[in-house]
Amino acid sequence: MESAASMNLKVTSMVVSAGVVALELDGEVDVYTAPLLRQEIVDQVEKGTRFLLVHLEKVEYLDSTGLGILIGGVKRLKEQNGAMKLIGPSPRISRIFDITGLNRIFDVYATQAEALATMGA
């Protein structure tokens, strides 16, 4: 049975290649749903994923809790000599990255193909 939080945010993972996983987020990332995202990132790192491609195209809302989870993900993957790539944020979400200065921390790409190209994949 789905939890109530998972009705507000759906997180779908797909293996792209060895050690590379795409995460598609659909919905709102806030104080209620962020634990789902945190757990998914932790699980992926524990499974040996080094590169996470986090799709934000369908994210309608992202608050400071979600930003904190993404920053934590960047840190965890970096410790594994990996990286997190954020894909396709809306102008609204991109603005949040800009005004908080987090655009200097996050690697943001318009498409997954662009992100993969930077990894030599």
Add this chain to the structure above:
Amino acid sequence: MNDSLLAADTGGVGGVNPPVTESFVVTLTIPCAAEYVGTARLTILGVASRMGFSYDQVEDIRLAVGEACTNAIARAEESEAKSAATITISSHIEPTQLVVEIEDTVGDSGGSTDADLDRTTGEEVNPAELGALLMEILVDEVAVQIKPTGTHVRLTKYAMNATG
């Protein structure tokens, strides 16, 4: 079409709303729990959309109010008063501004050791600091008053500031 232009031309995001000429107050009280923060955001979205704000401004207000609620919820998580705590969101709709007061009943008698909007999650960046930063940027004025019985946040967004 540019959303901001659309809103400015038609009297706000709703497009058909008459200008605000009188003052009203819309009040909502929710449990201080994560599953209700979406209800607060939905309410403020409806309130702000009735004023002459652009789409971006309405979204700014929604995020700022969400951050104030999130901070209260995070403090409640650390407090003994978690189950009984509430958040009251009072939206003062005025011709020239929207003032949103977010008052929680999460006192400082619980487990929280720092009432200065501090919370940590083990991440490198404190979400509370990010939340406070977002509130400062997204609305025109922010005032925070910390009392023994809870925290009172007052957010002001000027209706005339169509480009802000």
